[in-house]
Amino acid sequence: IPGGGGxxxxxxxxDSAIAVLLRDTARRYGLDPALVQAVAWQESGWRQGAVSPAxxxxxxxxxxxxxxxxxxxxxxRPLDIEGxxxxxxxxxxxxxxxxxxxxxxxxxxxAYYVQGQGNVARDGIYAETWGYIAAVNGxxxxxARFGTPPS
Numbered sequence: 375i376p377g378g379g380g381x382x383x384x385x386x387x388x389d390s391a392i393a394v395l396l397r398d399t400a401r402r403y404g405l406d407p408a409l410v411q412a413v414a415w416q417e418s419g420w421r422q423g424a425v426s427p428a429x430x431x432x433x434x435x436x437x438x439x440x441x442x443x444x445x446x447x448x449x450x451r452p453l454d455i456e457g458x459x460x461x462x463x464x465x466x467x468x469x470x471x472x473x474x475x476x477x478x479x480x481x482x483x484x485a486y487y488v489q490g491q492g493n494v495a496r497d498g499i500y501a502e503t504w505g506y507i508a509a510v511n512g513x514x515x516x517x518a519r520f521g522t523p524p525s
Contacts, residue, residue: 393522397411403471404471409470410470411523412510412511412513413466413510417488418432418433418434418435434465434467436466441453441455444465444468444472473486473487481507482499485499485503
C-alpha cells in the first residue's frame with residue numbers, strides 16, 4: 375500500500391486476470407507494462423479490495439477525489455474505482471501517463487503518484503518516497519525478466 379511498505383505476497387493464478395488488465399491498459403496508454411504492473415504490485419499487491427489508511431482504493435490505490443478528477447478530465451466518463459478492477463486500473467494508468475507527461479521524468483512522476491504533487495512541490499521528495507521508487511524499479515526489473523512480481 376502507498377508509502378513503499380512493500381508487498382511480500384507472491385502472485386497467484388488469480389492474479390493473472392489483473393496482470394492482463396494492467397498490461398493491456400498500459401499498452402493502450404503507451405506505457406511500459408512492467409512499470410504499470412510494478413506500481414500496482416507496490417501499491418496493493420494487485421488486490422482490488424485493498425484500502426489504505428488514507429482511503430486509497432483498489433489495485434492502483436487511488437484516492438476518490440483523485441479518481442473523480444481522472445474520470446472527468448482524463449478519461450471522460452464515470453469510473454467505479456471501488457467496484458471494478460478494470461476501472462481502477464484505467465484510472466491509475468491514465469493518472470500515471472498524465473504524471474509522466476507532466477513531470478517529464480519517471481522518478482518525479484512516481485513521486486507525484488505516491489506522495490502527491492503538492493507535497494513534492496512543498497517538501498521535496500521524502501526519503502520513504504525514494505524507497506518506494508527503488509522498490510517499484512526493482513519489481514519492474516523482476517517482472518521484465520521473469521514475467522511475475524517477486525515473491
